[in-house]
Amino acid sequence: MKKVLLLLCCICSFRAMAQPAGAAREINITVSGLNNQALAFATVSLLKTDSSLVKTLLTDSLGIASFYNLPADKYIARVSMINFQVQHADVDLISNSSISRAVALQPEAGLMGNVTVTARKPLVQFMPDKTVINVEAGITNAGATIMEVLEKSPGITVDRDGNISLKGRAGVQVMIDGKLSQLSGADLQNLLNGMNASQVETIELMDNPPAKYDAAGNAGLINIRTKRVRQKGFNGTLTLAYGQGRLPKNNNSLLLNYRTGNFNFFLTYSLNASRYLMDLYALRTYYKNDGTVTGLLEQPYETRGTGYTHNLRTGMDYSLSKKTTLGLAFTGLYLTRDNKGNSKASWKNAAGLEDSTIHTTNRNTSRLKQGGINFNARHVFSTKEELTADIDIIRYDIYNDQFFENLSSVPGSQPEASKGEVPSDIQIFSAKADYSKRFSNLLWEAGWKTSGVNTDNLARYYYRDGSNWEDDLGKSNHFLYRENIHAVYSSIDQKAGRWNIQAGLRYEYTNYKARQLGNAVTKDSSFNRNYHSLFPTAFISYEADSLNTFTFRAGRRIDRPGFQKLNPFVFIINKYTFQRGNPYFLPQYTWNMELSHQYKDILSTGLSYSITNDYFSQIFISDTATGTIVYTEGNVGKMKNLGVSVSAQLQLSSWWSVSSQAVLNRKIIEGTLWKDYKATITQATFSVNNQFRFKKGWAAELSGFYITKSQNDLQEVLEPTGQVAAGISKQVLKSKGTLRLVMRDIFYTQAMEGLTDFQNTKEYFKLIRDTRVATLSFTWRFGKTMKQLKRSSGSAEELIERAGSVN
Known part of the structure; x- marks a missing residue:
């Protein structure tokens, strides 16, 4: 609480400093579509009369950009705004100290004289509060999936389990149209691999989101905004x-x-039908306490599978x-994954000579069904005041079937066989309301949210005894979980002279109850927990002149364990590897701070620091007697991360533009397992994208990214990786x-390779997927111009990120 009060005092001090000595010259641009509909996220570029750029801003939720x-x-x-014609407005600040202009955008494809006006967005836009990826650019x-777009987006890395990191920090949350996906790990990876990038308009990367967003996500939020058709009549893409x-x-x-008339009907459907592969090589080395080698376990593994994803949104x-x-919207998702795998586990002595082998075949079937309904309403009291409300009802039906x-x-020796059936049912209810009002040069926002989740997870395992299947009660499990989260927030955004100050405070209260039903082997058990906290955010920006802007951002965030990760059931990976939940898993809390400088829209630099307590990490438990490894997750201590970032947007010629980013992180991860750990690493990510625009509708791209040796978990270090991609259109x-x-991945270099440290055991691994792919795509756009209604994305934001068990 003392930290919160200190932060608020600092904000008040900056507010006092921000009062201008005299009247500052300013320009306020209000952007609307047809029928005066306010357009948020429109790009407003202020130019001098010689066309040199002064500054670029995005309009806020009320369609306003202020210079x-x-x-x-x-x-x-x-x-400008995608699918709208570019408009220009002359502004004279010589004889006026303050000018307001209203600009009404007309839908794209209209003719101005004999010239067709279209807007061309850059691939990446670096804003003071976020980075925007314009996917279609x-x-x-x-032909890519959303996951493939994210993998090569600036500052983003994805590990072998599908966990996403932003600027070297794990724990990022993924939203789709402002609604958290509610899936994590391999489940989220399956979902994003099944979604078509052609459905997406922009991807927003937010290191330190404002108070109106859920506090979940220690590294921030990734908001994937899908396309909205803006054309009259029957039309589409x-x-x-x-x-x-x-x-x-x-x-x-x-x-x-x-x-x-007053009705607008919409439908978005995507189908992903793909065959996939994964080749994994693992070599475990077992040691005595004195460090001498006692044996090795070599495990080459290959799997081939087929996946289908049907994704529907209509309303x-x-x-x-x-x-x-x-508004009324329905969402539906049906995802299937069927794969078969083969592996050979070779036990070897200390000299590397083979003692025995075990051949394993496995089949795995995964099904995920999701259905949701969203009711939403928006009322604009005036151009400066509005109220929105959402109600979401969502259900997941997940099923996994395993055979080994x-x-x-x-x-x-006789063959050993086991099988498992792991169904899960997740029900979600969420409601929220948001209010915003502008007072002169101050924007006030406030809101409320409540959500509830009920999950029913059943794991039934069997082993083969001769020709009969017997219950494996030691692995079987029935887990019930109920959670409620209530939140309120308030924030202000004020511009005064050279200063722009945003400050917000969010309060969240969480309670959950969990019960593990017993059987003849496992006792019945239950646990519950209540906790609450305040999450302040601050954004302070100072315009030194028309070219340079300095920004300080700070905020406190939380990561709650995924629903399934609290479930103590066992998930079989192979004969010597298991995955298990952790009912004692606690939330982790993070303070994020960053000081950045932006020169025009050309160069952005930043210095960041974050500290996380009760840090989430994978935990690897080794049983040297049987040679088995158990993967779980838990709180291991704390993580400190010092980062430096540099981003550049260069227009090298009228036909060649370059966007690049470099992020350097110095990490210190401390924790206690069977011994005290302190992992220290310096890692970096680099990305570059070259866009070439030629005559007669031709264009090309050459892009790539590279990640140095890196570490997110206490016990695991990853080797460098990267890829190069090229395309023409x-x-x-x-x-x-x-x-x-x-x-994509022209040189087939995007492998995941690393070393994991267990107690008296080390494991080297290398994972290769089918990443070198040539794709031919065709896009056809049809229809007439229309205005766009602001469509709500719903209220079930954080909850969708934490559900799921499809592997």
Whole structure:
């Protein structure tokens, strides 16, 4: 609490400093669509009369962008937004100290004289409070999945289990249209691998989100914003893509919209049908306490599978009046994964000579069904005041089916077999309301949210005894979990002279009850917990002049364990490797701070520091007597992360632009397992993207990323990895269609390789997936111009991120 009060005092001190000595020259641009609908996230570029750039801003939720501390001069405001025509407004600040302009954007594809006006967005936009990836601007995103786009986005890394890190920090939360996905690890990886990048308009990377967002995500939030069709009548976009790696991939999507009168009906559907592979090599070395080698276990493993993902979103918006909009949306997801694997476990003595082998075959089937309904409403009291409300009801039905058979090379050995059925049912209810009001140069926002989750997880395992299947009660489990989270927040955003101050405070209260039903072997048990906390955020920006802006950001965040990670059931990976939940898993809390500098829209540099208590880490438990390894997760201590970042946007010529970023992290992870650990590492990520625009609708791209040796978990270090991608595109059908040919991971270098340290055991591993893929895609856009209604993304944000058990 003392830290919160100290932070608020500092904010008040900066507020006092921010009062201008005299009237500052300022420009306020209000952007709207048809029927005066406020447009958030429109790009407003302030130019001098010689077309040199002064500054670029995005409009807020009320469609307003404000420029302060400007010298007396004449300016041009250039306003653009995807699927809208570019508009320009002349502004004279020589004879006026403050000017407000209202700019109404018209839908794209209209003609101004004999010139067709279209807006072209850069691939990456570095903003003071976030980084925006314009997905369609990247040619190599054609035919890609959302996960493949994220893997090569600046500052993002993905580990072998699908966990995503942002600027070297693990614990990032993923939102889709403002709604947290509610899945984690391999489940989230499956979902993002099944979604087509052609459905996505932008990806927002937020290191330190404001108070209106859930406090979940120690590294921040990734918000994936899907496309919205803005055309009148029956219209949409069709994308077809075929990819060929070692195995074929097919990724298609359809966006439809029909608008008539005050009604707007929409439908988005995507189908991902792909074959996939994974080749894993693992070598465990077992040691005595004195460090001498006692034996080795070599485990090459290969799996091949087929996956299908059907993703549907449909609904309607109704304009009750010019100020009130009602919405109803339905979401559906059906995901299947079927794979077969083979492995050979070779036991070797200290000299590396083979003693015995065990051959294992396995089959795994995963099914995930998700259905949801969202009710939303938005009322605009005036151009400066609005209220939104959402209600979400969501249900997940998840099923896993496993089969393993082991055959030893020892003469006379009989095959051993086991199987498991792991169904899960997750029900979610969530409701929220958000209010915003602008007072002159101050924006006030406040809101409330409540959510509830009920989960029912059953794990039934069997072993084969001759020709009969017997219950394996030592592994079987029935886990019930109920959780409620209540939150309120308030924030202000004030501009005064050269200063822009945002401050917010969010309060969250959490309670949960869990019960593990017993059987003849396992006793019945239960546990519950209540906790609450305050989560302050601060954003202080200072414009030194029209070219340079300094920003300080700080905030406190929380990561709650995923629902399934609290479940103490056992998940079989192979004969010598198991995964287990942890009912004693506690939340982790993080303070994030960053000081950054931005020069125009060209160069951005930052210095960041974060400290996490009760740090989440994978924990690897070794049983040297049986040679088995158990993977679990828990709280191991604390993690400190000092980071430096540099981002650049360069227009090298009229046809060549470059976007690049480098992030350097110095990490210290401390914790206690069977011994005191202190892991220290310096790691870096680099990404670069070259965009080439030629005549007659031709374009090309050359991009790549590289990650040095890195570490997120206390016991595991990853080796360097990266990839290079290239692509070309051509506008066809009078610019209504686009053909793209893309090659990703050209040199097949995106492998995951590392070393894990256990008690008296070390394991080297290397994992290779089908990442070198050539893709041919075709996109066709059709329809007439229309306005876009602001569509709600719902209230079930944090909850969707923490559910799931599809592996």
